[in-house]
Amino acid sequence: MGLIFGIIVGLFILVLLVIAHELGHAIVARRNGVVVEEFGVGFPPRALKRKLKNGTLLSLNWLPLGGFVKLQGEHDAADKKGDYGAASFWQKTKILLAGVVINWLLAALILTGLALVGLPKILSNQFTIPSDTTIVSQPVEIGSITKGYPAEKAGIKVGDKIILFADQDIETSGQLIELSKQNKGKVVEVVYSRNGVKYSTNVKLRDNVDSGFFGAGLGQRELLKTTWSSPIVGVATTAQFSWLTIESLGQLLGDLASGLISQFSPNPNIREKASQDIKAVGDNVAGPIGILGTIFPAAQQAGPTQLLFLTAIISLSLAVMNILPIPALDGGRWFTMAIFKLFKKKLTKEREEKIQTIGFSILMILVVLVTIADVTKLF
Numbered sequence: 175m176g177l178i179f180g181i182i183v184g185l186f187i188l189v190l191l192v193i194a195h196e197l198g199h200a201i202v203a204r205r206n207g208v209v210v211e212e213f214g215v216g217f218p219p220r221a222l223k224r225k226l227k228n229g230t231l232l233s234l235n236w237l238p239l240g241g242f243v244k245l246q247g248e249h250d251a252a253d254k255k256g257d258y259g260a261a262s263f264w265q266k267t268k269i270l271l272a273g274v275v276i277n278w279l280l281a282a283l284i285l286t287g288l289a290l291v292g293l294p295k296i297l298s299n300q301f302t303i304p305s306d307t308t309i310v311s312q313p314v315e316i317g318s319i320t321k322g323y324p325a326e327k328a329g330i331k332v333g334d335k336i337i338l339f340a341d342q343d344i345e346t347s348g349q350l351i352e353l354s355k356q357n358k359g360k361v362v363e364v365v366y367s368r369n370g371v372k373y374s375t376n377v378k379l380r381d382n383v384d385s386g387f388f389g390a391g392l393g394q395r396e397l398l399k400t401t402w403s404s405p406i407v408g409v410a411t412t413a414q415f416s417w418l419t420i421e422s423l424g425q426l427l428g429d430l431a432s433g434l435i436s437q438f439s440p441n442p443n444i445r446e447k448a449s450q451d452i453k454a455v456g457d458n459v460a461g462p463i464g465i466l467g468t469i470f471p472a473a474q475q476a477g478p479t480q481l482l483f484l485t486a487i488i489s490l491s492l493a494v495m496n497i498l499p500i501p502a503l504d505g506g507r508w509f510t511m512a513i514f515k516l517f518k519k520k521l522t523k524e525r526e527e528k529i530q531t532i533g534f535s536i537l538m539i540l541v542v543l544v545t546i547a548d549v550t551k552l553f
Contacts, residue, residue, distance in 0.1 A: 183481075185238050185239075187481075187485050187488070188239070188240065188488070189215070189216070189238055189239070189240060189241065191277065191280070191485070191488060191489050191492055192239075192240035192241050192492070193215060193240070193241045194276050194277065194280055194489075195273035195274075195276055195277050195492060195496070196213065196240075196241045196242060196243045196273060197213075197243075197276065198272035198273040198274075198275060198276030198277075199243045199245075199269060199270075199272050199273050200213050200230075200243045201272065202268050202269050202272035203243070203245055203258065203269045203272075204228070206261055206265040206268065206269060207255075207256065207261065207265075208245050208246065208256060208257070208258050208261055208265075208269065209229070209245065209246035209256035209257075210228075210230045210243060210244070210245060210246075211230065211231060211244045211245065211246050212230065212231040212232075212233060212242075212243070212244040213230055213231070213232055213233070213241070213242075213243050213244075214232075214233045214234075214235055214241055214242045214243070214244070215232075215233070215234050215235065215241045216234060216235035216236060216237050216238045216239065216240070216241060217235050217236075217237040217239055217240065217241075217242065218235050218236070218237070219235065219236050219237075220233050220234075220235050220236075221233075221234050221235055221236050222234040245258040245269075246258065247259045247260065249523040249526055249527075250266075250511055250514075250521040250523075250526055251520070251521060251522050251523045251526070252523075263511070263512075263515055266508075266511060267508060270504045270505075270507055270508045270511075271497070271504060271505075271508065273496060273504055274493045274496050274497045274504055274505075275493075277489045277490065277492045277493035277496070278412065278416070278489075278490065278493040280486075280489045281412050281415075281486040281487070281489040281490040281493065282408050282409045282412040283408070284408075284482055284483075284485060284486035284489070285407070285408040285411050285412055285483075285486050286404050286405050286407070286408025286409070287404075287408070287482070288408075288479065288482060288483060288486070289398065289399070289400045289403075289404035289407040289408050289411075290399070290400065290401070290404045291399070291479070292310060292397035292398070292399055292479055293397060293398045293399075293400075293407070293411070293483070294395055294396075294397060294398075294479065294480065294483050295309070295395070295396040295397065295398050297414070297418075300398070300411065300414070301407060301410040301411050301414050302398055302400075302407060303400065303403040303406060303407065306400050306401055306402060306403040307398055307399070307400055307403070307407075308398075308399045308400075309396055309397070309398060309399075310396065310397040310398075310399055311345070311346070311394060311395075311396050311397075312335075312394060312395040312396070312397065313335035313336065313337065313344070313367065313394070314335065314336045314344050314345075314346065314347045314349075314350055314392055314393070314394050315333065315334070315335050315336075315392070315393050315394065315395070316330060316331065316332050316333060316334045316335075316336070316366075316390050316391070316392065316393075317332065317390075317391040317392060317393040318332060318390065318391035319331065319332055319389065319390055319391075320386065320389040320390065320391075322389075323380065323386065323388070323389020323390070324377045324378055324379055324380060324387070324388055324389050325377065325388050325389045325390040326389060327377075328364065328375045328376070328377040329375060330364070330366060330375070330377075330390065331368070333368070334366045334367065334368050335366060335367040335368075336350060336364065336365075336366050336392075337365045337366060337367055337372065338363065338364065338365035339353050339354070339362065339363075339364055339365075340353050340356075340357050340360075340362040340363065341362075341363065346394060347392035347393065347394050350388075350392060351392070354379055354387040354388045355387060357379055357387075358379050358380065358381045358387045359378075359379060359380070359381030360378070360379055361376050361377065361378045361379075362376070362377055362379060363375070363376055363377075364376075364377050397479070412486075412490060415487065415490055416490060416493070416494060419490065419491060419494045420494060423494070423498075500533060500536075500537060501529050501530050501532065501533020501534065501536075501537075502530050502533040502534035502537050503533075503537070506530075506533055507530070510526070510529055510530075
């Protein structure tokens with residue numbers, strides 16, 4: 175039941191974020207005189223349809239993997255009244271980038287709300303306004319379990335929160351590590367919380383200094399709570415994460431390019447390192463399955479704070495990815511349009527379709543490759 179719930183919540187989050195993105199395009203298009211022919215939830219085949227009063231066809235489709243908006247005269251060369259192509263350069267810019275702005279603002283809104291109730295601190299230099307920030311440490315949590323060690327034998331699982339250890343209240347992971355050293359080889363009582371329910375168990379600790387006494391990786395989340403500064407923190411944190419996402423993408427692309435070039439080196443050591451760099455790129459890239467694989471466990475195990483935080487990060491990632499100058503994405507379409515306008519060349523329907531088709535094909539190949547990598551990681 176937990177897995178089914180996780181899948182439903184995960185799909186709902188992804189669809190919601192994509193629908194918000196497409197809704198941005200639709201709203202700005204209509205406000206700039208472009209006819210919105212269809213707004214689809216999910217992808218065809220079509221399940222239900224309804225004509226709205228404004229003339230837009232609202233469709234509900236069977237594949238729950240996002241959504242789409244269809245504009246009249248979507249080619250840049252279209253020139254009839256109500257066509258997207260008939261809009262000015264500035265109007266097209268607003269239409270193309272509206273989805274990016276919506277996703278970015280949605281991330282900022284979520285992070286602003288979390289700043290009021292508790293924003294996860296994941297960066298050492300995460301933006302705060304010290305005079306209006308309180309740091310709240312959450313209970314020490316089990317991040318990993320070593321097979322065959324005391325924690326596993328006692329039935330403790332990943333995600334459990336340690337409350338008492340050897341009759342001591344646990345406030346930090348360092349404190350638990352020190353207590354396990356002091357009680358090595360002894361039987362201690364461990365009180366922990368799982369899904370809000372407290373449990374107690376006796377654990378016989380190991381006495382081998384080199385191998386660890388308890389056998390669990392520990393983590394402790396910190397939350398940042400603010401009051402009046404929450405909107406500032408929400409927007410600034412979104413900007414900070416945006417820059418980090420762009421930096422990470424740049425690093426990944428740089429490593430990939432360097433690795434591919436080094437594959438042709440006559441030096442076997444360089445080729446070996448290049449192979450490791452390329453593998454590292456694959457390990458750090460996630461596609462649709464990888465994203466779902468992150469959301470599903472979060473929906474099953476994490477609380478609303480972690481789930482909302484993850485939603486904000488994915489929304490932010492959608493904004494950053496869509497603004498990149500890759501044909502078939504919003505940023506790519508704008509970049510193509512801008513280049514042709516800059517050089518005062520006509521962007522014909524045939525030329526635009528060719529550019530977007532090539533870009534879309536490359537994008538789909540990358541998606542397939544990343545998806546294969548995601549499936550490989552799962553198994």
